[in-house]
Amino acid sequence: MCGIVGYLGPAKAAPVLLSELRCLEYRGYDSAGVAIIQDGELSVLKAAGKLNNLEKLITDNKPTATVGIGHTRWATHGVPNDQNAHPHLDSSKTIAVVHNGIIENYEELKEELIKEGCAFESDTDTEVIAHLISKEYEKEKDMLKAIFKTVERLRGAYALGVVSQKHPDKIYAINQHYSLSVGLGNNESFLASDSMAVRQYTNKVVRLEQSEIAEITVEGVRLFAFDGKEVKRRPMSLDSNPYVIDKGGYKHFLLKEIHEQPLVLRQTLAKYLIHPTKPVSFIPHITPNGNAPTNNEEENALSKSYGVHLSDMEVKGIDRIQVVACGTAYHASLVGKLIIEQLCNIPVAVDIASETRGRRLMVNESTLTIAVSQSGETADTLSALEEAKKLGSFTLGITNRPDSHLAQITPNLIVTECGIEVSVAATKTYLAQLTSFYLLGIYLAEKRGAISAEQAKKLKSDLNAIPTLLEQILARENEIRMASLKYADAHDVVFIGRGLNYPTALEGALKLKELSYIHASGYAAGELKHGPIAVLDSKVPVVTVIVPGSVYEKTLSNAQEARARNAQMIAVACEGDEQAAKTFDTVLSIPQVDEFFSPLLTVVPMQLMSYFIADYLGKDVDQPRNLAKSVTVE
Ligand code: G6P
Numbered sequence: 001m002c003g004i005v006g007y008l009g010p011a012k013a014a015p016v017l018l019s020e021l022r023c024l025e026y027r028g029y030d031s032a033g034v035a036i037i038q039d040g041e042l043s044v045l046k047a048a049g050k051l052n053n054l055e056k057l058i059t060d061n062k063p064t065a066t067v068g069i070g071h072t073r074w075a076t077h078g079v080p081n082d083q084n085a086h087p088h089l090d091s092s093k094t095i096a097v098v099h100n101g102i103i104e105n106y107e108e109l110k111e112e113l114i115k116e117g118c119a120f121e122s123d124t125d126t127e128v129i130a131h132l133i134s135k136e137y138e139k140e141k142d143m144l145k146a147i148f149k150t151v152e153r154l155r156g157a158y159a160l161g162v163v164s165q166k167h168p169d170k171i172y173a174i175n176q177h178y179s180l181s182v183g184l185g186n187n188e189s190f191l192a193s194d195s196m197a198v199r200q201y202t203n204k205v206v207r208l209e210q211s212e213i214a215e216i217t218v219e220g221v222r223l224f225a226f227d228g229k230e231v232k233r234r235p236m237s238l239d240s241n242p243y244v245i246d247k248g249g250y251k252h253f254l255l256k257e258i259h260e261q262p263l264v265l266r267q268t269l270a271k272y273l274i275h276p277t278k279p280v281s282f283i284p285h286i287t288p289n290g291n292a293p294t295n296n297e298e299e300n301a302l303s304k305s306y307g308v309h310l311s312d313m314e315v316k317g318i319d320r321i322q323v324v325a326c327g328t329a330y331h332a333s334l335v336g337k338l339i340i341e342q343l344c345n346i347p348v349a350v351d352i353a354s355e356t357r358g359r360r361l362m363v364n365e366s367t368l369t370i371a372v373s374q375s376g377e378t379a380d381t382l383s384a385l386e387e388a389k390k391l392g393s394f395t396l397g398i399t400n401r402p403d404s405h406l407a408q409i410t411p412n413l414i415v416t417e418c419g420i421e422v423s424v425a426a427t428k429t430y431l432a433q434l435t436s437f438y439l440l441g442i443y444l445a446e447k448r449g450a451i452s453a454e455q456a457k458k459l460k461s462d463l464n465a466i467p468t469l470l471e472q473i474l475a476r477e478n479e480i481r482m483a484s485l486k487y488a489d490a491h492d493v494v495f496i497g498r499g500l501n502y503p504t505a506l507e508g509a510l511k512l513k514e515l516s517y518i519h520a521s522g523y524a525a526g527e528l529k530h531g532p533i534a535v536l537d538s539k540v541p542v543v544t545v546i547v548p549g550s551v552y553e554k555t556l557s558n559a560q561e562a563r564a565r566n567a568q569m570i571a572v573a574c575e576g577d578e579q580a581a582k583t584f585d586t587v588l589s590i591p592q593v594d595e596f597f598s599p600l601l602t603v604v605p606m607q608l609m610s611y612f613i614a615d616y617l618g619k620d621v622d623q624p625r626n627l628a629k630s631v632t633v634e
Pocket of ligand 1: 377424629
């Protein structure tokens with residue numbers, strides 16, 4: 001959570017910092033601030049609320065400084081107000097710090113610093129860092145040495161940006177278990193938590209690795225390990241096309257991203273599925289630049305991290321799969337389990353990544369651990385994967401960000417081809433994660449001889465047909481809107497589904513609550529009678545995901561149980577389903593589809609329903625309250 005930026009060069013720093021922060025708003029939007037050094041004086045502009053508030057301050061103050069750091073916050077310690085907004089200063093007001101992460105021992109440090117006479121102005125854990133650096137600087141008279149001494153005292157995972165009034169020609173960046181990138185321009189340098197934010201200015205980037213400190217000047221960057229040893233690292237080239245972030249005529253990014261799903265699926269399939277008669281290959285024949293991979297190390301620094309590099313022997317030796325993920329990625333993983341178990345006959349366990357902490361992960365040298373994370377930065381997911389690695393497991397990541405931390409810590413990576421997802425609520429990346437699981441299931445089944453060539457060909461052809469079916473759902477958008485708005489005044493909504501569509505029910509409930517703030521819960525349909533049914537009455541809509549196949553009849557029975565309690569009955573069902581038409585008050589229909597692939601379709605009417613209700617209720621659809629897209633604290 002939280003985004004860090006920096007700029008040093010000939011241009012006015014504040015507008016550059018603002019435009020970098022715009023790209024990082026997905027990491028938090030409780031408050032934002034900048035620290036700049038103008039005419040030899042350190043000054044801070046910061047404001048609670050969205051970035052627009054900071055923008056107004058900058059417009060009013062018109063700072064001309066050419067060096068500064070900035071921050072967009074997702075509150076951990078202290079409410080989101082002006083005082084707790086970053087940057088934070090030391091007592092002499094000459095050192096400013098922006099921070100992403102948590103300092104776990106901040107309370108004992110704060111106590112010690114207060115005894116030594118430091119006055120604190122915020123409730124954050126960050127402020128101790130500014131005071132510590134300042135104290136060490138008084139002794140050392142050297143910023144780097146002061147920072148080395150300070151990091152020795154800090155516990156936790158964090159990334160920092162630091163400026164000092166006494167050294168206006170430098171920015172310091174510190175990385176301990178997070179991501180920070182330094183962008184190198186022509187006589188100017190940039191800093192950002194996510195290289196996407198510097199890509200608008202330069203495609204030459206040096207990424208900080210764990211336990212590293214960067215001393216940044218207009219000429220470039222010097223890297224040091226926490227033990228003081230200088231580290232040499234060549235810059236890497238980012239994708240040559242800067243990310244375009246615009247709504248493309250849609251009212252919200254969310255709606256645009258829902259509509260991008262057919263294209264996203266086509267792109268992900270095109271990358272790994274050359275032809276239905278050819279095996280799935282995760283060594284892509286297209287790089288992020290849209291070119292064929294070459295051996296040019298610098299040019300292909302990102303694409304090199306792509307691919308699944310397990311040998312046939314290793315794939316055959318896998319006797320268990322463990323998946324770790326959070327949020328929407330966890331729901332995709334629950335579908336992934338059923339896909340892989342069905343195709344490959346390998347047991348798959350799925351855990352919420354944060355729930356793997358403090359217990360023994362059941363993995364070993366014959367386990368494949370898969371971490372699924374859109375951002376590739378979710379702290380809980382990364383920790384779980386690191387733990388699995390320590391226990392000797394093979395590891396694989398599924399992410400939308402080949403430049404993420406996840407990509408750095410696993411040799412095997414499936415990259416979903418979604419482009420940047422701006423809206424905080426995940427939609428297109430969920431569908432792409434599901435697609436990756438279908439491809440992975442087929443890949444493993446082919447390698448292990450668990451399916452025949454004929455079966456593999458049929459599965460791939462069916463998968464290739466999905467984008468067209470998605471287009472058919474999106475063409476009914478208006479119908480779905482009208483049907484959804486009938487339920488906009490609900491206070492509680494229950495979602496049920498079975499088998500492959502139980503996770504769809506969970507995802508449907510998550511979308512509705514995060515976008516509209518209406519309380520919603522997803523249940524396995526068979527569980528309804530074991531408790532949740534107590535909440536049903538005529539005011540509660542029940543959304544049932546029901547498609548023809550192995551669990552159709554039983555799901556219908558569970559829906560009948562809800563109907564008998566006078567619940568308002570909504571179904572996501574296949575067109576032409578007469579039974580559904582009789583049972584439910586409202587049917588959000590999808591084209592006919594094989595049950596096995598149905599999760600790729602059933603979620604879409606729910607995404608649209610959640611969007612339309614939230615928009616109708618006037619909610620902040622793209623940036624719902626209290627959320628962040630990338631959750632980098634545990
Ligand atoms: C946050 C986002 C969710 C996302 C989850 C996991 O909570 O708001 O939309 O599903 O993090 O994120 P990841 O990047 O690991 O998929």
